[in-house]
Structure formats: C-alpha cells, structure tokens
Amino acid sequence: MKKVYSKEEFCIGCHLCEIHCLVQHSKSKDIIKAFKKEFPRALKRVHVKEKGHLTFAVQCRHCSDAPCVAACLTGAMSKDERGAVIHDPDKCIGCFTCIMVCPFGAIQPDKRTKRIVAKCDLCPGEETPVCVVHCPNRALVYEERKEK
Amino acid sequence: MAKVKSYIPSDFNIERDPDKCIACQVCVRQCSYEAHIYDTEEDAVNADESKCIGCQRCTVFCPTEALTVGPTSNPNQKANVHWTEKEIKRVLKQAETGGVLLTGMGTDKPYPIYWDHMVLNASQVTNPSIDPLREPMELRTYLGRKPDMLQFKFKDDGPSLETILAPQLKLETPILFSAISYGAVSYNVCESMAKASKAAGTFWNTGEGGLHKNLYQYGNNTIVQVASGRFGVDKSYLDVAAALEIKIGQGAKPGIGGHLPGEKVTEAISQTRMIPVGTDAISPAPHHDIYSIEDLSQLIYALKEATNYTKPVCVKIAAVHNSAAIASGIVRAGADIIAIDGIRGGTGAAPTVIRDNVGIPIELALAAVDQRLRDEGIRNQASIIAAGGFRNSADVVKAIALGADAVYIATAALVAIGCTVCQKCYTGKCPWGITTQHPQLIKRINPDIATERLTNLLRGWSLEIKEMLGGMGINAIESLRGNRLHLRGIGLTDTELDILGILPAGR
Amino acid sequence: MEYVIIGNSVACLGAIEALRSKDKDSPIKVVSDEPYPAYSRPAIAHYLAGDISEKDMLCKGEEFYKKMNVETIFGRKAIRLDTKNKIVTLNNKGKLHYDKVLIATGGTPFIPPLKGTGKAHILTFTTWDDAKKVKDNLDGVKKAVVIGGGLIGLCAAEALERLGVAVIIVELADRILSPALDEKASKILEERLKEEGIKIITQDTVTTITGSKSSKACKAKVKSVTLKSGKKISCDMVIIAIGVKPNMELVKGTDIKSDRGILVDDTMQTNVKDIYAAGDVTQSYDFLYGTSRVTPIWPRAYMQGSIAGLNMAGERQRYPGSFDMNSLVFYDMPIMSAGLHTPREEGFEILTKWEPEEKLYRKLVLKDGFLKGFIIVGKIEDAGVLTGLIKEKINVENFKENLMEEDFGLASFPKELRDKKLKES
Numbered sequence A: 001m002k003k004v005y006s007k008e009e010f011c012i013g014c015h016l017c018e019i020h021c022l023v024q025h026s027k028s029k030d031i032i033k034a035f036k037k038e039f040p041r042a043l044k045r046v047h048v049k050e051k052g053h054l055t056f057a058v059q060c061r062h063c064s065d066a067p068c069v070a071a072c073l074t075g076a077m078s079k080d081e082r083g084a085v086i087h088d089p090d091k092c093i094g095c096f097t098c099i100m101v102c103p104f105g106a107i108q109p110d111k112r113t114k115r116i117v118a119k120c121d122l123c124p125g126e127e128t129p130v131c132v133v134h135c136p137n138r139a140l141v142y143e144e145r146k147e148k
Numbered sequence B: 001m002a003k004v005k006s007y008i009p010s011d012f013n014i015e016r017d018p019d020k021c022i023a024c025q026v027c028v029r030q031c032s033y034e035a036h037i038y039d040t041e042e043d044a045v046n047a048d049e050s051k052c053i054g055c056q057r058c059t060v061f062c063p064t065e066a067l068t069v070g071p072t073s074n075p076n077q078k079a080n081v082h083w084t085e086k087e088i089k090r091v092l093k094q095a096e097t098g099g100v101l102l103t104g105m106g107t108d109k110p111y112p113i114y115w116d117h118m119v120l121n122a123s124q125v126t127n128p129s130i131d132p133l134r135e136p137m138e139l140r141t142y143l144g145r146k147p148d149m150l151q152f153k154f155k156d157d158g159p160s161l162e163t164i165l166a167p168q169l170k171l172e173t174p175i176l177f178s179a180i181s182y183g184a185v186s187y188n189v190c191e192s193m194a195k196a197s198k199a200a201g202t203f204w205n206t207g208e209g210g211l212h213k214n215l216y217q218y219g220n221n222t223i224v225q226v227a228s229g230r231f232g233v234d235k236s237y238l239d240v241a242a243a244l245e246i247k248i249g250q251g252a253k254p255g256i257g258g259h260l261p262g263e264k265v266t267e268a269i270s271q272t273r274m275i276p277v278g279t280d281a282i283s284p285a286p287h288h289d290i291y292s293i294e295d296l297s298q299l300i301y302a303l304k305e306a307t308n309y310t311k312p313v314c315v316k317i318a319a320v321h322n323s324a325a326i327a328s329g330i331v332r333a334g335a336d337i338i339a340i341d342g343i344r345g346g347t348g349a350a351p352t353v354i355r356d357n358v359g360i361p362i363e364l365a366l367a368a369v370d371q372r373l374r375d376e377g378i379r380n381q382a383s384i385i386a387a388g389g390f391r392n393s394a395d396v397v398k399a400i401a402l403g404a405d406a407v408y409i410a411t412a413a414l415v416a417i418g419c420t421v422c423q424k425c426y427t428g429k430c431p432w433g434i435t436t437q438h439p440q441l442i443k444r445i446n447p448d449i450a451t452e453r454l455t456n457l458l459r460g461w462s463l464e465i466k467e468m469l470g471g472m473g474i475n476a477i478e479s480l481r482g483n484r485l486h487l488r489g490i491g492l493t494d495t496e497l498d499i500l501g502i503l504p505a506g507r
Numbered sequence C: 001m002e003y004v005i006i007g008n009s010v011a012c013l014g015a016i017e018a019l020r021s022k023d024k025d026s027p028i029k030v031v032s033d034e035p036y037p038a039y040s041r042p043a044i045a046h047y048l049a050g051d052i053s054e055k056d057m058l059c060k061g062e063e064f065y066k067k068m069n070v071e072t073i074f075g076r077k078a079i080r081l082d083t084k085n086k087i088v089t090l091n092n093k094g095k096l097h098y099d100k101v102l103i104a105t106g107g108t109p110f111i112p113p114l115k116g117t118g119k120a121h122i123l124t125f126t127t128w129d130d131a132k133k134v135k136d137n138l139d140g141v142k143k144a145v146v147i148g149g150g151l152i153g154l155c156a157a158e159a160l161e162r163l164g165v166a167v168i169i170v171e172l173a174d175r176i177l178s179p180a181l182d183e184k185a186s187k188i189l190e191e192r193l194k195e196e197g198i199k200i201i202t203q204d205t206v207t208t209i210t211g212s213k214s215s216k217a218c219k220a221k222v223k224s225v226t227l228k229s230g231k232k233i234s235c236d237m238v239i240i241a242i243g244v245k246p247n248m249e250l251v252k253g254t255d256i257k258s259d260r261g262i263l264v265d266d267t268m269q270t271n272v273k274d275i276y277a278a279g280d281v282t283q284s285y286d287f288l289y290g291t292s293r294v295t296p297i298w299p300r301a302y303m304q305g306s307i308a309g310l311n312m313a314g315e316r317q318r319y320p321g322s323f324d325m326n327s328l329v330f331y332d333m334p335i336m337s338a339g340l341h342t343p344r345e346e347g348f349e350i351l352t353k354w355e356p357e358e359k360l361y362r363k364l365v366l367k368d369g370f371l372k373g374f375i376i377v378g379k380i381e382d383a384g385v386l387t388g389l390i391k392e393k394i395n396v397e398n399f400k401e402n403l404m405e406e407d408f409g410l411a412s413f414p415k416e417l418r419d420k421k422l423k424e425s
Helices: A018-025 A030-034 A067-071 A097-101 A130-134 B026-030 B057-061 B083-098 B187-200 B213-221 B235-240 B267-273 B293-306 B322-334 B353-356 B362-375 B391-402 B411-416 B447-472 B494-500 C012-024 C043-049 C130-138 C151-162 C183-196 C298-312 C383-391 C397-403 C417-423
Strands: A003-006 A047-051 A053-059 A077-079 A086-087 A139-145 B010-017 B034-037 B044-047 B068-070 B118-120 B141-143 B152-154 B158-161 B169-170 B176-177 B222-226 B243-247 B259-260 B282-283 B313-318 B335-340 B382-388 B406-408 B487-489 C001-005 C029-032 C070-074 C079-082 C087-090 C094-099 C100-103 C107-109 C122-124 C142-145 C165-169 C198-200 C207-213 C222-227 C232-234 C235-239 C244-245 C275-277 C284-285 C291-293 C325-330 C331-341 C349-355 C360-367 C370-377
Touching: A003 A053, A003 C417, A018 A030, A018 A047, A018 A130, A067 A077, A067 A097, A067 C298, A097 C298, A097 C325, A097 C331, A097 C383, A130 A139, B010 B044, B026 B034, B034 C284, B057 B068, B057 C070, B068 B447, B068 C183, B118 B391, B118 B447, B141 B382, B176 B187, B176 B447, B187 B213, B187 B447, B213 B222, B213 B235, B222 B235, B235 B293, B243 B335, B293 B313, B313 B322, B322 B335, B322 B362, B335 B362, B362 B382, B362 B391, B362 B494, B362 C100, B391 B406, B391 B447, B391 B487, B406 B411, B487 B494, C001 C012, C012 C029, C012 C100, C012 C298, C043 C151, C100 C298, C122 C130, C142 C151, C151 C165, C151 C183, C151 C232, C151 C325, C183 C198, C183 C325, C183 C331, C183 C360, C183 C370, C222 C235, C275 C298, C331 C383, C370 C383
Parallel strands: B176 B406, B222 B243, B243 B313, B313 B335, B335 B382, B382 B406, C001 C029, C001 C100, C029 C070, C100 C275, C122 C235, C142 C165, C142 C235, C165 C198
Antiparallel strands: A003 A139, A047 A053, A077 A086, B010 B068, B034 B044, B118 B487, B141 B169, B152 B158, B259 B282, C079 C087, C087 C094, C107 C244, C207 C222, C222 C232, C284 C291, C325 C331, C331 C370, C349 C360, C360 C370
C-alpha cells in the first residue's frame, strides 16, 4: 500500500504540508475561507516535528498491525478497504489511548472538542495526498515500500 | 555610549494584504533575516522592514500570495540622477561603519549591454534555413588545443592520423557551468551542478573550494580549479578531473583575491579545502609563484606533467584593458583553453566598488582576444570560453559568433535553482539555501530538484540555439564560431563596431 | 473444526478477526450472557453522560458477526464446561460441542461486604445495562455516593457530575486511582475533580446503606450511607465501583488451573489442551514485573484474543507479554500511566517534573538505561513514543536527558533510531 514517507534531509520546516492538509479537510477547500471564515477551523492531520535545525513531517503510518486500532476502546479507529487506518469522530470518546500507543506520536489531541485530531486518511478521492503535492522541496514522497 | 542612530531608511517595503493573509507563518519561517514576526497575542504576522533584503522568498512561498515586497522609493528625497538613493545610502553606511561595502553577484550598473545591441542573421531565399527538428544539427564541440596541421599516413586499408592530438574536452552543448566554489555555495548546489553536467554531457567547475570526496564520482565532468590559495589541490584532485583551470582573475573582482570567513569554514569545508576548521580561507590577489608570463608557463607545464599530458589546462582571466595581449601571452605559455570573465560576472562576496568599477564587458574583450589570436595565427592553439553574465541562449549564440568556442554560465545557473539576485550572498544567510552553509538553510536546495532545473535550463537553451542556428542556415555550432558576418550592430558607435568587428545593421 | 467463544467483548473480537484471517469456513459460535453485539465497556460512563450514541457504542457494528460468518448466541449464560467431552452447557440447558474453546468471560464487579443493599438506586457500574439503569433512575437524584475511587468509580463520578448530580467518592486507599497513579499525580487529579465540585474521601469505605422503609408498592429508597470511620453521608444513589475480578465461575470444579485469574501459556492455551483463555479473565506474563499478573487493559485483551485466535487456527504465535497501560481524560485533564511507574524496589532511576499549579506532571522510571514506566499528566502528546521505547526495549542511555523534555518525540531520537522507525514502517 502506498504511504507518505518523510525525508528529513529535505524538510525545510515551512509547514505548508500542514496548511494544505487543513484546507483539504475543510468545508470550503478554499485556503482563505478555510482559515478566516470557518469556525471551528478544520484540523490538520500531519504534524511537523522540530528540534533545533531538524524538521520533518509525521503523519499516521497506517501500520499493517496498527496498535491504535487494537487499543481503541470504542472501535473509532479502524481499517478501511484500502488498508488505511481511519478515525470516526462520532465513536470517539477522547480517551487518548491511541495516543498512548502510537509509537510515532502521529496522533495529536484536540483540546477543543476532547476528541483526538482527526487522523491522516491519505486524502481519499485524491490521486496523491495533498501534503505530498504541495511540499515545495520534495521532502514528502508517496510510494510503496516493503515492510520489515 | 548609545549606538548612533541609523539614518538609512529600509531598502524594501513589505505589504501584506489583510484579506488574504491567513497568519500561517510560512513567511516567518522562511525568512532567514527575521523580517517577518508572528504576534502570538494577536494571531497576526507583522514585518520589520529594516531587515528585509528583497529576496522574494516569502512572496514565492506565501500560499495565498498575500505579500508584495518591493524597493522603497523615498518621495521626500528630491529626484537626482547623480546623487541617487543608492549612492546616498552607501555613503551613510560607510559613515556608520567605517568599513568596506560588500556585495554579491554581478554588477548591476547601467553599463551598455552589447548583446542587446547585436542582432543575428537569418536565411532568406539563398542559403535556406535548416529545420532542427527534422535535420541533423550538431551542438557538439571540443575544447582544447587544435593542431596547426594534420598529417596522415596512407596505408592499404585507408588513411590513418599521424598527428598526436592534444587532450580535448567533449561538450554536447557549448555551455558549461562556471566556477562556483564549495564554501561560497552549499554542497547540495555543487552536487546538482555535477549531476546536471553529467546528464547534459558538459562540465562544471569546482572554483577555488576544492572538490568534495563525494563528488569524485563526477570527475569525468569536472574541471578543477587551481586558484591562488591552492585550496584542495593535491594529486587525487588533479587525477580525478577532466581538465584543470588556473585562475588568474575573476570578472567580478579583477585584481583582488577571495575571502571565505572563518565562520563558514565547517568541518566538511575544512576537509575539502584542506585548511583548519574555523580559519579564514584567503586567496591572495596574485599567485605568489606567478609574477611573469614565464612563471605561468611553468605552472601550466607543471600541471601537465603531473597529469601526464592527458588533460587540457585552462587559464582563466578577468576581462581588463589589455586582455588581448594577455591572452596572446597565455596561449603562447601553453594553455589549451583560455577563459575570459567579463565585468558582469558574479561573486559570493566582493567590495562593491571593485565589482562595479573594475573590468570591461565580455563582448568587447572576447572580440578583441579572438581577433588578436587570429591576427597572430595562433587562434587554433587554444579554445576560448567566454563568461560574465550570460542571460539566455541568444547571448550564447552571439558570443560564439564573436569568437567563443563555448560559454560559462554561473549566475544563470543559480537563478535557475532559485536565486533572485538580491546580492546579499556574503551574509551567508541565503534564504534560498544557495550561498550558505547554515544547516537549516542548506536543506532548501534539494539536489534532485536543482539537478532537474539545471538540466532543463541547458536543454531549453540548447534547443533554442539549434533554432537560431537553423534559422541562419547553419547545422553545426563550430560553423558559427567567429563568424562575425552573422552579427550586426544596432545603436553602436563606429569605434564599438570596429572593436566588435561587426557591421552595423543595414550594411 | 468447531470453535466456541464464551464471552463477547474485545478479546472475542480479536479472536474472531484472527480466526477468520486463517480459516474462513469453520463454524464459530459466540455465547454471551448480554443481549448486545460487542460494545465498549470502558465507554459506558460516556454513554451515561450522553457523549456517545447507542449505535456508536458497538465496537464493530451490528453487521460484524454476519460479515464474519459467526453464529451468535446472545442472552445465554454458559454455566458448565465439560472438558473431557468438550461440551459447553448453557443456562437454557442448550449444549454446544467444541473442538477448541476460548474463555473470554472478562471480569465481574467486586461487591464488598455491605449492609443494607436491598434498596433501589444501589447499582454496580460494569455493564451497559448498569449504565442504562443509572440513566433511567436519575429522576430526583440530587446526591450520589460512589464507592471506589478507581477507574470505574471516577468515570462514573464525572458522568454523574456532568448530569447535575452532586457526587462524593469514597476510596479505601490513601489516594484515588492508586493502582495507576502515584501520590503526586493523584493529588493533581484530586484537585481537578474538587474544582468541579466532586468531593473525595480517602482511607475510608462504606459499611452500611440506610434508607426509607420499603413497602409493597416500591423498594426502599437510599437515604444515606455510613462509613467505616463513622461518618454519615446523605444521598439518593449509591454506585458500587470498586473494580472487577476475573469471571472464573466457569472453570470452578474443572481441571483448568487458575490463580487470581485463569493461567495461560504464551499461546493463550490453558493447561487443558484445546481450551484457551484471553482478556481480563486471564493471568498472564507481564514482562516488566517479570511475573504473571491479572492486567485488565483493553488493548491487551484484544491482543490476547487475537493471539488465541491464531493459535486456535493452527498458526503458532507467541504472546510477547504486555504491561499496564492506562489513558484517561477527566474533564480537560489527560492522564497516562504505563508500566512500572512506581517501583518499590531499589535500583531504579526516577526522573520527575511536578508542577501542580499548572496541572502538569512528568515522571519517568528507568533501570539500567531502559525505560520501564511513566506517568504523565497534562502534556501527553507523543506519549506513545515513550510506550514504544518500553515495548521495544530500546536502550535510552544516550539520549536520557531528552526524555524529560515536554516535546520529546521522534525528533529527539538519535538519527539511526529515527530512520529505522520512519523509513521502514
């Protein structure tokens, strides 16, 4: 299954991936409206981690044996036909058990609604996830790799 | 004592459209001069225009195109063609610092650009045009010493060549990447030029930064420079290269040497240049072992001996007043290639007064050198590479028509990978990741992308050259070389026409 | 091959998914004494508070069993297990034959010795029906006493408080959530709950429940409770939420070995061939304590069910052992604890940062360069990275200082470790 991989040697920490992810998951899908007119603002599902000069984007790895799916107390985390891990906010009770078991820190809590941040869903309906399309330095790639 | 208040107004205005700004902070993160500031309380971005250098990184990266950055113009200052804002600001800066004003890239002074005063011929009726898409069109050329005559031995199975040919560089297109040192630019930029030259069948030049070990694999496409500081010059450096270039001068700063500040000498640069970490890398003005033309000849042949006469040796000079005589001496000293760098040539750092006032345009120098060598009957003994601010394929074609074998580009290459010629290379904070060693900034050049851009540039220009050649009814670049009858001058004086050796349009 | 699964919660779901991944055709029967498709027991407090709908309470939805080709026998209790003849007897005298059986009966509420329990509005809080009963009986309830300051008790308390009921929690230990938190973390939580008006009494327990007189028309109503200390608290409802213990009724009188829970090997098989157990009912290997323990944790139950299922289908899979993990959010305060978070023995290195006014706490327990446990209150982002370090037994000696940073995550890993994680997943 194709997934998004991050190349830290080319990540320039611009956060454009986060911005376009937000827009993609907004109601209007228009960048200005999404940021200025929609309340509450849509949520990004990719997170740029920073430490000193190091920056790289982390999003759900859609693990084949996803610990978050096993750990989810209500079944809000599940796998879809593509094999991607998806999150149902209606079933979510905000217990954050998934955050406790995700070894990548790819799930972030949404303190406003007490639900976790809606997770990376590999942009269903798009040929390539928008974070990959809009990365200005090809630090994100969308490809299939053999899993160890 | 309080710091003296600066009288210098900001060079640039930053305008932010409030309807479009989404306070995403991309500009804040991308500006290496910290000209954009995020106000957490207001959730808004503001600007400190005094820090802006007009590099346009923020305007390009802003996802909603909310930013406009442009030069300030002071309406309070009375219009003055002599005491321009620029000149006034420079005086003020020196009054505040007492130092030498530095700058980067090539001179932006309004000297005449002779390329824009020359036009090309096209075939009409007689000598029909050639369609480059349908008929063979050769851009391949060879750089190196050509023999005075060819001697053949005729045997039963045909003729064989007796004359031993001097080593040649084979170019698939008459454009090479000019000298840009590792240290002036980041490693990723060097890697991109190396890869692009390999892909396009041409060459790149290490400049005086030495050759990083990881780039030895591109040796077949590498011209290594032996400059006055001799940085990185050892046996393996000479052995891996395709050709060697002795740098006598550089178009942007003729007569002076180079200076890479100690702060920019990182571990990697220290290893490549073979100097201690943190020490200033100073290239002296002259080579301290070259004080006459005979000394130059000695160095040329020392390099040839060291490489067993298998590689062409090039000598690079800046275009100055006696370029023709100097060139003649260099060719007689044994150089296989001579590179001339005009006043528009770029640099990572140079005193502004030198960059703007020393040297002559490449067009005039090239014409003079080519004519002198032909007059002396030694034109075949060295190929000529012209350098200094080539902006497009038409400049290249005109240069070849004036007499060059090939053309060096550097500024154009950097512009292709993002440079906006803001002229602040010497600060080491290049926001495009080009003229910097800062670990956060160098990531901004992804060699995969930069190589693609450079290869595309060479391809685009090569296709255009073929179109122009075809239009002129020529099917090989070597047939254009020195063919001044294909050029005409527009708006030039008789003297200029005479120096360029071309007729005025209409004649 | 006939499979029977007794119990229909998360261990059963894990087992069904694992079984069907290997064996699409053999019949699987699921027996449960509850009438519902598998639902989330941890979510019943949220159901009570109105956070989650009935439909969303179902973990895999209603159609799961049909999709998985599983026969369901809901609303029937398995009362006897004949290990020799391989027969499960149900409470309606029905008999099920099995080739392999999985006991996934989970836990039953622990009822302490109490006087005066025969009154209305005295409720346990373990099953969905328990929560429904509470919901249906809230009319006129102004004050409730919750016996037990553990996970279940606190969840019930928050739900009731949010519904407008004044709540008093009575906890036997010296602090609330004592198995999952140390004193410092518990203190922060206690203060937060008090801010919402919840009263907390520790080191005490309810001994007697007193109420109105019962009559033929209706049961006696709860009026007050008396504590061991002698204190008397007036209230209209009592929730018994002390905890659960493994529901081992079925193995009583059989040759299946058990201790505090049903004992299983690392393939989830009991000492009797073809009889497996998984989930809260088991006592299995905890690799941090180095012994077998009862660990009623949801993800562990799923994993055990999954491994049991694979082994039952003939594929040998070993259970790597697990460790305690708890993630809770009370009002806006997230708390996580994992592993050996409060060791009693010597030889551990404990790093802490306690900021009670900010409601923040970060505690890491290390031994010989390995992370063994943690407690985090407040900034729980990237906590999973720490869990990963415990689970994969990664030596953290070289980057120990970074562990205490609030934003500790993959960016703080040494490059080799990070590359391994990101490039190969």
